[in-house]
Amino acid sequence: MSVAWIGSQPVSLMDAIQNAAKLLASSRCPVFTLDTDVHGTRSAIALIERLGGAYDHALGDVLAKEVTLFTDHGGMFTTPGEARRRSSLIILVGDIPAAHHDMLLSWAGTQPDLGDRGKRTWFHIHGEMNAAAKLARQLKAVSLGAEGLSLGGALAVLRAQLQDRQVARSLGGIEQFRKALAKSQFPVFVFSGTSGDAPGLAMLQGLIADLNRKGRASSVFLPADDDAWGTALTSLWMTGFPTRTGFSNSLPSYDPVRWDVQRMIRDKEADLHVWVSSRGGETPPRGGTAAVISLSRTEAPASGAAVTIAVGKPGVDHDGVAYSSRIGTFRALAATAPSPLPSVANIVRQLANSLPGRKALPC
Amino acid sequence: MKALTFSLLAEPEERLDLSGLTPAALAGLTALQIAKLRIGTGRNPVLAGDILKITGKDADSLVVEGSSSRLDKVGSRMIGGSIRVTGNVGNQAGREMSGGSLIIEGGAGDHAGSGMSGGRIEIKGNAGDNIGGPLAGEIVGMEGGVLIVNGKAGNYAGDRLRRGVIAILKGCGDYAGYRMIAGTIVVKGRVGAMPGYLMKRGSLLFDRRPENLVPTFMPCGEPDIAFSDLFDRFLVDEKILARPLLGQKPGRYGGDNAVSGKGEILFRRGR
Incomplete structure (x- = not known):
């Protein structure tokens, strides 16, 4: 079974990583949509900081309101x-x-x-x-x-x-x-x-x-979505700000209007959209002119994506940590059906290692 | 001496931060030094000279020729002099401005006049949400000055206003005067839902009876007070309005009774 695609063609994971890293390195304004567990979010934010990009959650509008x-x-x-x-x-x-x-x-x-x-x-x-x-x-x-x-x-x-x-x-x-x-x-x-x-x-x-x-x-x-709230808290922990934060001039800045990723894509401010979703069944939204890299729990290439890499779901394919509103804090998730699908954090670390400079992420 | 003029050469690919292009910041700089100022906010930020043609020498009087919703923070932290923009601007125009004059001949985005404490901003077109209001995490809104929108304004006009005057001449969205603690907001035209929500003190002046008021505002009759006459005269003298807004014996609501209840909505009767 293929786990990586360039366009609609199945390729090796290494080829997909190299291709995605080239897109990231050449992007003028990369933006990320995050929808994953704590480890995935932390590694993604560390990569975004290095790239000078911006990030939001897939449920960005509801989360921004909260x-x-x-x-x-x-x-x-x-x-x-x-x-x-x-x-x-x-x-x-x-x-x-x-x-x-x-x-x-x-x-x-x-x-x-x-x-x-x-x-x-x-x-x-x-x-x-x-x-x-x-x-x-x-x-x-x-x-x-x-x-x-x-x-x-x-x-x-x-x-x-x-x-x-x-x-x-x-x-x-x-x-x-x-x-x-x-x-x-x-x-x-x-x-x-x-x-x-x-x-x-x-x-x-x-x-x-x-x-x-x-x-x-x-x-x-009680948040509208526990995973989304967990992403906001992880972002706070990493940068001092919730989602809709960007790294302009290498420092994090929070602006719910400016760093609204969907608006940035719609207004053609962003030229590369990295869709990170380990939820399963979610696909990157269509529209806009930005190239798309999709890291998602999928068995097929995402429609319109330049690169698609399949990732596992925390708590199903591999262990993870996620927010639970029932206990009001984070909890460990043990894998219920372990599979060889890589975690988001694993793929993001490989992407960072493939960028010019080859410097490892701190998390 | 001809005004220092920045002509936009093309639509910028990234959002531009023009907060560095104010009369005080540019005083004494040569054209070459100005051209090297970084105004881009992207990964490889552009310099002023890359995207703007710079002519003229009088830094006390700036002109921005062009129109783009990506021109952010025009006139931000301005303390004197004047800036005129011939088209539209982006977000946070006149943010934390304390003096001088900013004229925008097109429309403006969100947070125009955010946290301003002095000076005068005039927007000939429409303005976005939160005019005069604080940014996320801030607790103080506009603290002084005059902000005029000749078109429509969006939601949350004058959020946390504590001093100064906001005049909107073609109506506004919901929650005008949200959380305001003093100052005055004038609206000519239709006002959206819930004006004055969580308002502690201050005045909202309308040219018609407000619809969609929150039930914590109570009618207070038609008081014969000098304030309405004085303020009408101020609006005409300042050339904000051609005719008085409130007229004699305006109607009055007091509220928001959910908080201190010391705010007021004055409106022209008969409309």
Whole structure:
């Protein structure tokens, strides 16, 4: 079975590496789309630094929205484990990604055993009813909202009403919520980057800060995609910045507009796109004039790619490390079906060794 | 003496950082020294002389002839003198400007006037998102000066504004005056959703009753206050508007009550 292609022709892995290295060395503006585990991300960022390129995640738009809360506002956060054990009042905020529903439903069958001891009650603050409505019904959550009001509007009204300030419209369920707040020692708001837009999430964190003047409250952030959030954290660890970082003048700079890789390809600022995806089944987006190098979990050459190299999936083909929102940190992944497919980090190291200068990567 | 003029020879392949081309930075430099300034931001960055034809000598009055959305940071950190651009510019025009005059005869990208503290920027065309607002990770927006957009502005106009005036003459996107703590934003034309969201203090002045207000703004009647007259006069005297914006006894909303509630939206009644 072939693992490397130049265009649509199967070639040896070494030939593909040499060809890809030539493209990287001659590129005016190489950009990378990353979607892999910690080792792959670290080695890719080290290579990008050497090349003076820029990188983003495959889910760059959603991830940028999540990152905005942290870069532009900040907040108070706790882990799912703390929320499960300490909180008798959980408030779902807007739409929660389906990947987290099982975890939240598992909380419904438990009671807090530290701090709060009472039966757990659920509320759901929302704008127009959405996909989270089903989850809220399953959890028997009390609805906090008003017809025609967006989530951002509902959060603003809730924050004002909890400070006994005047509002033009009231929320349904607000009196029940006040009573629940008075009983709870540690209310926790559960939200995601897909829950609402950035101002609404900033309002939520302001509301939590208000509650902390008289007691304790916090929030659990559940990313839209765990792997994407892991990439953002790895990027922070490597450069001090999340994804959408570029190495202009050899120093990292973060700019979510300038280093939006899809925009750079669309606007023809980039002339080489390196697509790194060990997720499986993902293909580089079409369009633009940039040449494409694809490192992906595939059995066939990527359509339109100058070079395609097949890589394994962490946790399936080889061991890996990935972020888990359930524990709020990184966890080791043991290979479930080990295969000879190389890891992203392995291929990236070979690419670095094939570049002029032949200097090995630090990671 | 003829204005120091930079004529764009071709559309640049990479984004250009023009923050080094300000009257103060170029004072005393020869044409040869200016041509060797690095303005490219790519892997093999271009020099000013590679992409710009340089003529004229008066560094206090700069002209950029050409139009490209890749011309970033035009007039950034400018402290005096004047810059006139004959076409469009990219992001962060007039960023952290503290004095002088920047006239852009085309449109501007995102973050025009970001963090400016003085001087005057006039954009004849449209502007992108976050005009006057801080960049990611910064906590202070525009702190002074006047920023005029003759066309439309995008979302988040005047984010974290704390002093100065922003005037937008053909409407703006959502969240105008987001997180503002003082200063004034004038909008003629349609305003998007949620103006004044998380606004602590300051004034939003509109030529019509705002639609899509967040319910934490409350109507406060039609106060007979001197401020509207004074500000109308300022806008006409500064040639920002030809006619008064608010007129007598404008309508007023107070908010955002989710935060301190000391901000205001004043609007012309009857529209």
